[in-house]
Amino acid sequence: MNMNRRAFLKTTGAGLMASAFPLSLVKIAFGGQAPAQDFTFGYISDAHLQQIQGNEFVRNWDMGLIRAVREANLLTPRPDFFMFGGDLAQLGKKEELDHGLEIMSNLRGKVHYVIGEHDYYLDLGEYWQSKIGPLWYSFDHKGVHFVTLNSILTYDSWIHKKWPSPMDRMLAMARLDNPNGSPFMVGEEQLTWLKKDLEKVNRSTPVVLFSHSPIQKIFKPWNFWTEDAERVQALLKPFEKATVIYGHVHQIEYNQIGNITFHAVMATAWPWPYPESYSQTASCLPKLTVPMNRADPFFERDATGWQFIDVRKGKVGMHYQLPDNKNRSVLFNSKAGKPQDVNYQDYGSRIPPQTHY
Amino acid sequence: MRKNRKLPGVSFVILMASVLLAISFSIQAGDFTQEDLERWDKEFMTVVMKGEKLFHSALGTNKVSCDQCHPNAANTHPETYPKFQQQIGRVVSLFEMVNWCIQNPLEGDPLPADDPKMAALLSYMTYERRGVPLAPGKH
Numbered sequence: 064m065n066m067n068r069r070a071f072l073k074t075t076g077a078g079l080m081a082s083a084f085p086l087s088l089v090k091i092a093f094g095g096q097a098p099a100q101d102f103t104f105g106y107i108s109d110a111h112l113q114q115i116q117g118n119e120f121v122r123n124w125d126m127g128l129i130r131a132v133r134e135a136n137l138l139t140p141r142p143d144f145f146m147f148g149g150d151l152a153q154l155g156k157k158e159e160l161d162h163g164l165e166i167m168s169n170l171r172g173k174v175h176y177v178i179g180e181h182d183y184y185l186d187l188g189e190y191w192q193s194k195i196g197p198l199w200y201s202f203d204h205k206g207v208h209f210v211t212l213n214s215i216l217t218y219d220s221w222i223h224k225k226w227p228s229p230m231d232r233m234l235a236m237a238r239l240d241n242p243n244g245s246p247f248m249v250g251e252e253q254l255t256w257l258k259k260d261l262e263k264v265n266r267s268t269p270v271v272l273f274s275h276s277p278i279q280k281i282f283k284p285w286n287f288w289t290e291d292a293e294r295v296q297a298l299l300k301p302f303e304k305a306t307v308i309y310g311h312v313h314q315i316e317y318n319q320i321g322n323i324t325f326h327a328v329m330a331t332a333w334p335w336p337y338p339e340s341y342s343q344t345a346s347c348l349p350k351l352t353v354p355m356n357r358a359d360p361f362f363e364r365d366a367t368g369w370q371f372i373d374v375r376k377g378k379v380g381m382h383y384q385l386p387d388n389k390n391r392s393v394l395f396n397s398k399a400g401k402p403q404d405v406n407y408q409d410y411g412s413r414i415p416p417q418t419h420y
Numbered sequence: 421m422r423k424n425r426k427l428p429g430v431s432f433v434i435l436m437a438s439v440l441l442a443i444s445f446s447i448q449a450g451d452f453t454q455e456d457l458e459r460w461d462k463e464f465m466t467v468v469m470k471g472e473k474l475f476h477s478a479l480g481t482n483k484v485s486c487d488q489c490h491p492n493a494a495n496t497h498p499e500t501y502p503k504f505q506q507q508i509g510r511v512v513s514l515f516e517m518v519n520w521c522i523q524n525p526l527e528g529d530p531l532p533a534d535d536p537k538m539a540a541l542l543s544y545m546t547y548e549r550r551g552v553p554l555a556p557g558k559h
Contacts, residue, residue: 113483121482123525238476240491285491333488333525336495342552343492358495360521361507420497 099206099269099377105138105172106370107131108148108310109330111181112163114156123363124153127331128163131369132170134384138371143204145172148310148328149179149215149275155233157190164194175202179275179310180215180247180286185233187222188213199253201260207269207374210260214249214274214289214309221245239285239335246283247276248290257298269304269377278307279318279325282338282346287312299323304377313367315383317393318349319401325349326381326393326402334358334366337419353407355383355391356416362387464543467536471544474537480528486521486541493548500558511557514542 110128113121135145147167152159160182167174176195178188188198198213216222217236226232235241249257264270272278278295281287289295299305305323313335316327337354338346348354358366364386371382378395381402385391392405407413475486475493490496501514508516515538519530531538 111488115482121484123484238487240487335489335491338494340494341492342549359507360489360525363525419495 099374101373101375102205103138103140103142103371103373105135105142105145106148106308106328106372107135107145107167107170107331108177108328108369109150109179109313109332110147110163110166111150111153111330111332112159112166113153114158114162120159120162121153124332125162125166127333127364127367128166130364130386131331131384132166135369135371136169136171141172142371143172145170145174146273146308147174147176148273148308149177150181150310150330150332151176151179152182154230154237155182155185155190160190160194175209175211175273177211177273177275177310178213178215180236181233183213183215184222184236185229199256205374207271207377208261208264209271209273210257211273212249212253212257212278212295214276214278214295215247215311216250216253217245217248217290242284244286246288246290247286249274249278249295250291254291254294254298257295261298261302264302266301267303269306269374270299270302271306271308271374271379272299274307274309276311277309277316277325277327279320279349281312281316281348282344284341284344285335285338287338287346296320296323306379308372308379308381315355315391315393316349316352317381317402318351324379324395324402326379328370328381329355329366329368329383329385331367331369340419351401351403353404353413354417354419355385356388356414357419359387467540467543468547469544471540471542471547474541475544478526479522479537480526482527484526486526489525493545496545496549497558498542498546498549499552499555501556503557503559514545518542518545 107128111124112128113124115121151163151167178191178198182188182191192198199211201208201210203209222232236244238244261270272295274289276289277287278289278292280289280292299307300321300323302322307323307325308328309325310328310330312327313330313333314327314337315329316325318325334355337348339348355366365388366385368383368385371384373380373382378397380392380394383391383393391407393402394405395401396403407417477485479485486493496514498514501517502511504510505512505517515533518538518541522528523530
């Protein structure tokens with residue numbers, strides 16, 4: 064499994080067909096419903112396209128998204144669909160969203176979008192909804208129930224306080240380390256909707272939930288956090304197989320809480336430090352996570368990337384596509400009941416760049 | 421030989437004169453007050469706050485700011501400098517890496533080492549890392 068990107072892209076099709084698919088041809092029948100089939104999808108996130116002025120955008124961030132789209136277009140067999148995990152724009156501007164959608168239009172295949180705080184806090188999602196679609200929704204695909212949430216809402220009192228301008232609100236939320244920020248949340252309206260949406264779903268049907276912020280509490284000062292995470296987790300608890308995939312953190316993170324498996328995705332724009340690198344405040348990075356390599360700033364795409372995901376028997380296998388680094392794969396180990404890195408999970412097999420301080 | 425014996429004598433006279441002069445002033449060099457401590461701390465924190473503002477603003481030409489990659493100046497590791505930076509090929513001080521970031525991701529012009537803005541940036545970065553033991557050379 065330890066192969067470079069080029070080899071991975073070349074052999075993904077053949078490799079999966081030859082080794083993985085035959086093993087999983089025997090399907091487990093889920094009580095009366097169509098069994099979950101095996102399939103793949105792609106995941107691109109956190110592009111942060113930033114307008115300088117007019118038609119000038121920050122080249123570095125543009126190149127991240129362009130590269131991800133180009134690489135994703137090489138995948139064979141084609142993934143069934145793509146997800147974009149939020150933060151297409153840096154400051155929620157129409158110009159930035161249009162620019163992002165133009166780059167994304169080169170991606171071959173259907174794309175579903177998750178909204179991030181950088182897309183939302185200028186006009187509270189108005190332009191996004193007019194160009195892309197609803198901020199939360201669900202769909203079914205090959206026996207798996209997918210849910211997308213808008214998890215970057217916050218207290219109304221913060222959203223509607225007397226800001227000098229909507230851009231001031233946007234800038235306040237865009238600053239990750241803002242001491243006057245406000246915690247992300249899903250909120251009552253979506254929780255009610257989610258409860259209703261999941262009531263229709265058989266408990267043996269695999270559920271995959273997409274959000275921008277982690278639906279688990281890792282580090283509040285940077286909003287690696289969702290205030291009502293436990294309430295969403297409670298709604299996923301009855302399901303035999305539940306997975307949450309989130310963006311926002313720009314780093315490899317994975318966890319298992321009860322029946323729920325968590326995976327974070329990489330950004331195409333820039334990496335973020337693990338919270339432990341801020342020595343003034345305690346943080347809770349999941350113990351299970353083997354960190355990504357420390358970023359080398361001299362390689363501008365280092366510690367960024369995108370993901371290729373396989374869904375086998377309703378569980379997610381995360382394949383991180385990492386320019387300038389060896390690709391990583393974190394697969395669900397059904398015996399251990401948790402996700403594990405295929406190469407680095409044991410402490411003895413970790414490498415020096417995975418030590419963050 | 422006589423010259424050599426004379427020199428310490430002259431130095432001794434000058435030294436004694438200096439000591440007498442110093443004693444004649446009411447405040448001695450090593451004698452500072454609580455007010456002094458408070459003032460120096462205030463001076464430092466003013467520069468830290470100036471650095472915090474710079475760290476969160478566009479220092480180059482493309483509107484990108486330091487905090488976009490380094491929230492709370494995390495992952496800047498001021499305690500590890502000076503260190504061998506393999507990409508530059510020699511031992512560098514932290515200000516050189518700050519300038520590297522200003523020139524590359526921020527697409528701007530480097531600051532002189534003694535620019536007050538550089539002192540402010542370094543003050544903020546180091547303050548956010550306070551309490552961490554020095555580890556010069558660490559990679």
